[in-house]
Amino acid sequence: MYTSRISKQTIKRLAIYYRCLEKLHKEGIRTVSSHQIGEELGLKASQVRKDLSYFGGFGKRGVGYEIRTLASRISKILGMTRSWKTCIVGFGNLGRALLHFPGIRDKGFNIVGVFDKDKKKVGSAADDLLRVEDVASIPMAIRERGIEIGVIATPAEDAQSVVDLLIKYGVKGIVSFAPTKLSVPERISVEEIDISVALSSVAFGIIRMERDGD
Amino acid sequence: MYTSRISKQTIKRLAIYYRCLEKLHKEGIRTVSSHQIGEELGLKASQVRKDLSYFGGFGKRGVGYEIRTLASRISKILGMTRSWKTCIVGFGNLGRALLHFPGIRDKGFNIVGVFDKDKKKVGSAADDLLRVEDVASIPMAIRERGIEIGVIATPAEDAQSVVDLLIKYGVKGIVSFAPTKLSVPERISVEEIDISVALSSVAFGIIRMERDGD
DNA sequence: GAGTGTGAACTATTTCACAGCT
DNA sequence: AGCTGTGAAATAGTTCACACTC
Structure with missing residues (x-):
């Protein structure tokens, strides 16, 4: 959960994941797997999981990530909740x-x-x-x-x-x-x-x- | 001198070197060292030399790079001479x-x-x-x-x-x-x-x- | 069975260090 | 002496592979 040594690239991908989650949320989807996110964004599923894992375990094994929760966690991390x-x-x-x-x-x-x-x-x-x-x-x-x-x-x-x-x-x-x-x-x-x-x-x-x- | 496996980052730096050379040229300078370019752009001299070396030896040992020649080689590489x-x-x-x-x-x-x-x-x-x-x-x-x-x-x-x-x-x-x-x-x-x-x-x-x- | 979380392996990129030219 | 060009070393980033959870 230490964010000091996280690369700029990971942060940028986080912002992109957020946008992707917004889109999926609008489509009424509630849960995604790292594989689906990767598919959507042209990334390997392992990259998605690794990026997210730097900030803690957001996902449920066997299930994936709950979109609302993950989006809100990312928006918090990136300071989107602040003006x-x-x-x-x-x-x-x-x-x-x-x-x-x-x-x-x-x-x-x-x-x-x-x-x-x-x-x-x-x-x-x-x-x-x-x-x-x-x-x-x-x-x-x-x-x-x-x-x-x-x-x-x-x-x-x-x-x-x-x-x-x-x-x-x-x-x-x-x-x-x-x-x-x-x-x-x-x-x-x-x-x-x-x-x-x-x-x-x-x-x-x-x-x-x-x-x-x- | 094979350009196939050159990274996008190297290419982008090349475009930035070009801009830097233009600027130095306007100041009437004729020759630069990789160290000076690096100084100007916040990069290590070795990075500059490595990037340039992918496209062949443009520099003179003990002297540096002739600005006019290097700029024109880079502009050719990046397709700036073409419309x-x-x-x-x-x-x-x-x-x-x-x-x-x-x-x-x-x-x-x-x-x-x-x-x-x-x-x-x-x-x-x-x-x-x-x-x-x-x-x-x-x-x-x-x-x-x-x-x-x-x-x-x-x-x-x-x-x-x-x-x-x-x-x-x-x-x-x-x-x-x-x-x-x-x-x-x-x-x-x-x-x-x-x-x-x-x-x-x-x-x-x-x-x-x-x-x-x- | 499906999918995460993560150490280990791999790959890419940067930096070092030095031989070799001017 | 000064500075390039470049293998080798170091570092960073990605992907694999699998133990573990739901």
């Missing part, structure tokens, strides 16, 4: 898309601030509830609203300074879409999503397939 | 953001089609050059324009059927932002970008840090 005060920095096309992205707002990530450095955007409505604020008001916003997670949707060249600022005022986690390597202290939880790297990886895959034919 | 006919399916906020995302268009990914199933969007201008087309015209578009890569920005529930359609008509690579596991044949190159999983992973990291204190 995470989140902000978005950079309100270009991507920032706007993230503000409305399903699976951010509704998975416990409560977006309480949207910031941009462009004075023309500042003051305009980000959505029904939020206005775009100046990046200069980030420190105060973090302090007053208790923002814990920052989502970076700025150009690459602004990302590091924004991240430094967020961390300086107390943000503990960063999800960055900026195509640049961020440098942050050990204690900060970071996830970098690199869209153009993903494209390149797919392109390479096609080249390899064409050359080696599988 | 990839790409389409975006799903023109909501995310699809719109991807259409304008720097590092898609300018890294050899030429977006030649934007599709949506919403009749209200179909026919409207996606950008200066493209109109939104109906998903029903995907087959013809793939055939006529030789589309090779599809970017999925639809809701989760539509993603699998769109992917099936794209593959059926000849698309060879998929980058999906839909929060669902896709099932595709072996020969198809796929990259799934899961935004809400990234958020959950960051949230878990914060919880772990608070509990275990590093």
Whole structure:
């Protein structure tokens, strides 16, 4: 039940298991086996069991996992039951898309601030509830609203300074879409999503397939 | 120099090395060591050398890597010198953001089609050059324009059927932002970008840090 | 009989360490 | 002297296989 040395990959799969369980639950199913989950997600049953076993025995031998219980345990582990005060920095096309992205707002990530450095955007409505604020008001916003997670949707060249600022005022986690390597202290939880790297990886895959034919 | 068994992680780092080299090149630097690249990107020098060695000896012992040469070799390996006919399916906020995302268009990914199933969007201008087309015209578009890569920005529930359609008509690579596991044949190159999983992973990291204190 | 939980075996990836070039 | 290229060692992650429970 010690979670210290659990790999990031296991955690990500846990989030995916959760989504899978939600789906099965909607279909009215009450119980699943590791084999069924694996089938659904393209994973080996043993991988599923191993991942789940890190957090304790959720299943019943001979039966499988009770979906409601397992989903609620996972949501607890991943902090989905808690509301995470989140902000978005950079309100270009991507920032706007993230503000409305399903699976951010509704998975416990409560977006309480949207910031941009462009004075023309500042003051305009980000959505029904939020206005775009100046990046200069980030420190105060973090302090007053208790923002814990920052989502970076700025150009690459602004990302590091924004991240430094967020961390300086107390943000503990960063999800960055900026195509640049961020440098942050050990204690900060970071996830970098690199869209153009993903494209390149797919392109390479096609080249390899064409050359080696599988 | 055989590229068959090279891991996806190595390929992704290669794309990141390329970006790093571009940056150093702009700064007027001509030569780097694996140690400098590693420093810049938070990687061990030996990792950098190992990755590069899979594709042959690019470096000079005692000197390092000539930036221009290495960058051009990497861009060749990753297919950046080739133009990839790409389409975006799903023109909501995310699809719109991807259409304008720097590092898609300018890294050899030429977006030649934007599709949506919403009749209200179909026919409207996606950008200066493209109109939104109906998903029903995907087959013809793939055939006529030789589309090779599809970017999925639809809701989760539509993603699998769109992917099936794209593959059926000849698309060879998929980058999906839909929060669902896709099932595709072996020969198809796929990259799934899961935004809400990234958020959950960051949230878990914060919880772990608070509990275990590093 | 069916299916979990888990040590042990296996496989993949990273890091070390050093011979060999410039 | 400095730095690459690369086998070998170390580490991490996955899969197997089976004892154990329902």
